[in-house]
Amino acid sequence: MEKNSLLLIDNGFASQPSNGCHLLIHITEDSFSYAIIDQYSNTPKVLFSVQHLDQVGNKISTLFSTDSFLSLNFASVKVAVQTSNFMFLPEHLYDKKQTNNYLKFLNHPEKTEEHKHQELKIITLIGLNSELKKVLPEKTVFLPILSPLWTCINKSLAPCFLVDFGADIVTFLYQKDANLIFQNSFAVCNLEEFNYFLLLVKQQLGLEETTSILMQGLVDEGDDYANCLKKYFLEVRLNLPKNIAYNKLTDQMPQHYFNTLLATQLCE
Structure with a gap:
């Protein structure tokens, strides 16, 4: 395993069908983490994290072509994105027809995703790396980092x-x-x-x-x-939120290390 990375695997995971699992991904501007969650027990079966990345987009492309876990067929895929290339808009002021004007305030995003936070009534526009959009399934749900963080408090x-x-x-x-x-x-x-x-x-x-x-x-x-x-x-x-399902796998490391990643499961 490479430097600055962590991989934890449940001993019995290899014998389980992947279509009964969800894939959660947490991406920052210098790191990539994922968790494979069993949809029946609601607990993580695989946890992976790599830090101090110079080219996150390139690393993600490599992982999706070499990591056998990421090639599995998942019931759902959710990605929480931390980026400086985003903007918040109050829902009552948001006009989809003005999207091109809003994007002028972002730093030339290759791709963009729009997310509505139901509870906060906020629209978030997220600038994404084009490589990320290429390697992820079409059904992927993209979330701003706000969503799992708000779930954690x-x-x-x-x-x-x-x-x-x-x-x-x-x-x-x-x-x-x-x-x-x-x-x-x-x-x-x-x-x-x-x-x-x-x-x-x-x-x-x-x-x-x-x-x-x-x-x-x-x-x-x-x-x-x-x-x-x-x-x-x-x-x-x-912070150890009661709504996050920790288990023996997360017990191998301080549990609060995984909050943002695992809270992504609770977001829409």
Whole structure:
């Protein structure tokens, strides 16, 4: 297995028909992860992740031609995409006839996908790599990263700030009064850069030290990034959503590593 990658396989998976499984994919600008989910037990049978990619589109093309698991016939395929090439539009202001005008605000996307979030009443336009569209089945459902992240938090009247860590990317999501206030991703190469973006967003959003902070992804309790959050906030904890089906496979790694990927299953 290559450097910076992880592969976990359920011992009994090879004997199961793949058409009883769902494929979940999580793509960022420098990583690719997938999970194969049994539709009857609702639990993962295969987990794969590779980080620090320079050419994500090329890597995905290679994986779909060489990874035997990705060639299986799945009941459904869902892809959550983290990209800086996106825009939010309130549903009540969205006019499909103006799509070409909206796309002027994106960075020359090769392909675009439109997604409507029913609960938030937000339309998201996502710019995609053309290679991604080529290798995925036509039935693939594309989702903005907002969808699984929103699924991962407990919507309440109390303010909540979710911090989702990738290898070199961090995504912030802030909700208050069960409404989305902010969501964006930042390229972060070290602790100093993380501290800078954290303070920038904290100041812009007016976050108080009493704001509840949830951490997930590639972070651990007590590491430098967690301790950085604890400098500014009183309540900082790992996020383990009750609606995500963890099992013995996810137990082999810290479970919060897989939140965004596994939450994709719950999104429409």
